[in-house]
Amino acid sequence: MSKLNLFFLSFLDVIFFVVCVTFKILIYGRHMETGYIKTSSLFIPAIAPVIIAVSLSLVLKVKTRSRILYIFNIVISSFIVSDIIYFRYFKDIISLPVLISGFQLGAVKSSVSSLIDLKDFLYFADIVLIIPFINRYVRNIKYNFDLNYKIPIAVLLLFMGITLDFKSFYGLSKEQPRLLSTMYNKVYITRKLGILNYHCLDIYNSISANITKLTPVSREKLEDINAFMDNNKSDNKKLKGYAKGKNLIMIQVEALQEFVIDASINGQEITPNLNRWMKRSEYFDNFYYQVAAGGTSDAEFMTNNSMYPASAGAVYFLYSGNEFNAMPENFKNNGYSTAAFHGFRENFWNRDIMYKKFGFDNFYGEKSYKKDESIGLGLSDRSFLEQSLTKLNNMKQPYYAFLITLTSHYPYDAVDKYGDFDVGDLNGTLLGNYLKAIHYTDEQLGMFLDSLDKNGTLENSVVMLYGDHYAIPKDKEQQLFKFLDMSSASDVDWEKLQKVPLLVHFPDESVKGVNDTYGGEMDIYPTVCNLFDLPGKNMFGKDLFNPKNQRVIFRNGSFIDENYYYSAQDDVYYSVRTRKKLPENSSLKKEKDSTLDQLGYSDYILRHDAIDKLNK
Structure with missing residues (x-):
């Protein structure tokens, strides 16, 4: 088996993670889109954070890497399904402060269950039907590439992902200067930056807002x-x-x-x-x-x-x-x-x-x-x-x-x-x-x-x-x-x-x-x-x-x-x-x-x- 084929098979879990997760984010993006944003413009903000996640996993051992990516896939798919269900009624995207008060939904279970569409769970199909078998196959390949090969690739992918993400964030900050800090329009942010970037930004701003509370009031x-x-x-x-x-x-x-x-x-x-x-x-x-x-x-x-x-x-x-x-x-x-x-x-x-x-x-x-x-x-x-x-x-x-x-x-x-x-x-x-x-x-x-x-x-x-x-x-x-x-x-x-x-x-x-x-x-x-x-x-x-x-x-x-x-x-x-x-x-x-x-x-x-x- 050639070294190229061996490389491909050794990183099959990574390749499927990139393909499946990016595809799901793009489908989700189309679900949120209302005709004002071109489909092509959704691709870069969708794949950039996926590339960053993958780059960080490449230096890990095969068994650890496949497990980490599998968990990432479950978390991302859960965010997608939750956001879709929430958007269906509230016309907005879930945020960390919403989750903090989410226990209130326990009293209105009928309201929540009525919003669920069984088609939503197709986002988990790869997690159940495909990825476990690929991960098992990758783990059985005994060949393990040296860090001298993996680190340069990881650094290159990390640089590429950060560059693409920076371009998306910078473009949105120029278009609507106050949007990234105020988060007043979460749907628009999600459409322009993708679901992963939105939730990372939401977590950052939520933590930042709590820190801001401690600062003195400006006269x-x-x-x-x-x-x-x-x-x-x-x-x-x-x-x-x-x-x-x-x-x-x-x-x-x-x-x-x-x-x-x-x-x-x-x-x-x-x-x-x-x-x-x-x-x-x-x-x-x-x-x-x-x-x-x-x-x-x-x-x-x-x-x-x-x-x-x-x-x-x-x-x-x-x-x-x-x-x-x-x-x-x-x-x-x-x-x-x-x-x-x-x-x-x-x-x-x-x-x-x-x-x-x-x-x-x-x-x-x-x-x-x-x-x-x-x-x-x-x-x-x-x-x-x-x-x-x-x-x-x-x-x-x-x-x-x-x-x-x-x-x-x-x-x-x-x-x-x-x-x-x-x-x-x-x-x-x-x-x-x-x-x-x-x-x-x-x-x-x-x-x-x-x-x-x-x-x-x-x-x-x-x-x-x-x-x-x-x-x-x-x-x-x-x-x-x-x-x-x-x-x-x-x-x-x-x-x-x-x-x-x-x-x-x-x-x-x-x-x-x-x-x-x-x-x-x-x-x-x-x-x-x-x-x-x-x-x-x-x-x-x-x-x-x-x-x-x-x-x-x-x-x-x-x-x-x-x-x-x-x-x-x-x-x-x-x-x-x-x-x-x-x-x-x-x-x-x-x-x-x-x-x-x-x-x-x-x-x-x-x-x-x-x-x-x-x-x-």
């Missing part, structure tokens, strides 16, 4: 943030103090999206009660959820603090030791009693700790309710709202009550308990099940609001009701398009489908109508401060009745207003009116830079627990 940075906060304040003229002294009943509805409002199926209204109350309220029809990895907890955090979610993971876990200028504390300082209501475990999402931090006097969680009817994850919305009504009646007025519903939680699989709402051809689909779930929740909300009306509570109360986040993940978009009679949708159309309802009901229905102002969950707290004449400071949102600008910013760096939509995941600008792409100009770049500044300011406050240091 210059605080001055920049203060200057932004001062400039961001709305000129509160309209409805200033209009609800002063009234109760506030805030209802956050699980997975309530705007497309179901005023919509019908088979001649039946999907949300007849919300449709009815919408006409009796101020209804915001351009209102967006702004959540990130924290899901429902992010919505709660934004609503009560007017700060952005964490760049990765959930604020409720990562920053539970921080101080906040939260809405409940603000109300309490002005003579209100405050309480939060949710029919699920008190420690889920760390609520039992965070609600105290926010200043709630009481938190009525699972243990405060009689669990007489369970649907889906826990206590049914019917029982939850009925029992909450009794608790509300016993609260000292004026009060701020914050209620979070549960039954319409993904994956909407309790179809036998939602009633007999007919969804026709959508029966058995995710969208069909969702329509049944949200129709059920609508019925319970209708009875709850009607009860508040009949017992006279609404005569002295403002009710704010909104959806926390999306219901239909992107991989089920075709079901949604079919329901809405859309053959396809542009990126702008899809973003507009991410709206959630917001209605504000005033005593005597003195203010009502459709309000076209663009807003999001960040804007609820400043709006409340204006209506109830509360002191408002250190908030990133705007008063929806006195908007200074109408830009809605999302955690990944995207933004939308009445004129433009910027998709950070693709780095593309669009006209909202024409849906067509636009070239970047100085005005759009200024908006983009301002967006990143705001996200960076919010991150800085969280990481340094700096809310109390502002204005000092």
Whole structure:
């Protein structure tokens, strides 16, 4: 046997590792790609870190090397499958802070299992069917090349891998200078650098962020943030103090999206009660959820603090030791009693700790309710709202009550308990099940609001009701398009489908109508401060009745207003009116830079627990 053939056979495990892992990363890259990045550009960032890993293994003994590469293959394939499953619902990539709080998924196993596709496990096929036999064959070859041969090859491969990787990192740093350090757009990083480089970068930045927490707060940075906060304040003229002294009943509805409002199926209204109350309220029809990895907890955090979610993971876990200028504390300082209501475990999402931090006097969680009817994850919305009504009646007025519903939680699989709402051809689909779930929740909300009306509570109360986040993940978009009679949708159309309802009901229905102002969950707290004449400071949102600008910013760096939509995941600008792409100009770049500044300011406050240091 020639030395060349012997060399090839001796390193068969290495060759198959490079081929199989690179192939899997490229397939994964195509899965994440949406048509804005050429396939050829995915190859170098995919193979470069693989070459680096291989170069480091070449100097090891054959048996050790094959085992190390086998373990690498398992780890990389696990990351790929986990990322795909996570992306399927959250439209984002897993990060280390997400994994830290990942135990929360244990309570929503049905939600996770419904996202798994058996085809995902084809990524492990080579690990089970091919690689073990190749490794066994390589180990049986008695010839072992001298280090004098292996070291030069290893050094050459290491240099080549680092050079190729440097080119990818450098190119992305030039294209988007702040992206590599802030990680605000994890999907775009993964598309441009590949999954291995992304996860290495994520680990590095996570460690770096924890070290940064220990560094002193920059006075210059605080001055920049203060200057932004001062400039961001709305000129509160309209409805200033209009609800002063009234109760506030805030209802956050699980997975309530705007497309179901005023919509019908088979001649039946999907949300007849919300449709009815919408006409009796101020209804915001351009209102967006702004959540990130924290899901429902992010919505709660934004609503009560007017700060952005964490760049990765959930604020409720990562920053539970921080101080906040939260809405409940603000109300309490002005003579209100405050309480939060949710029919699920008190420690889920760390609520039992965070609600105290926010200043709630009481938190009525699972243990405060009689669990007489369970649907889906826990206590049914019917029982939850009925029992909450009794608790509300016993609260000292004026009060701020914050209620979070549960039954319409993904994956909407309790179809036998939602009633007999007919969804026709959508029966058995995710969208069909969702329509049944949200129709059920609508019925319970209708009875709850009607009860508040009949017992006279609404005569002295403002009710704010909104959806926390999306219901239909992107991989089920075709079901949604079919329901809405859309053959396809542009990126702008899809973003507009991410709206959630917001209605504000005033005593005597003195203010009502459709309000076209663009807003999001960040804007609820400043709006409340204006209506109830509360002191408002250190908030990133705007008063929806006195908007200074109408830009809605999302955690990944995207933004939308009445004129433009910027998709950070693709780095593309669009006209909202024409849906067509636009070239970047100085005005759009200024908006983009301002967006990143705001996200960076919010991150800085969280990481340094700096809310109390502002204005000092």
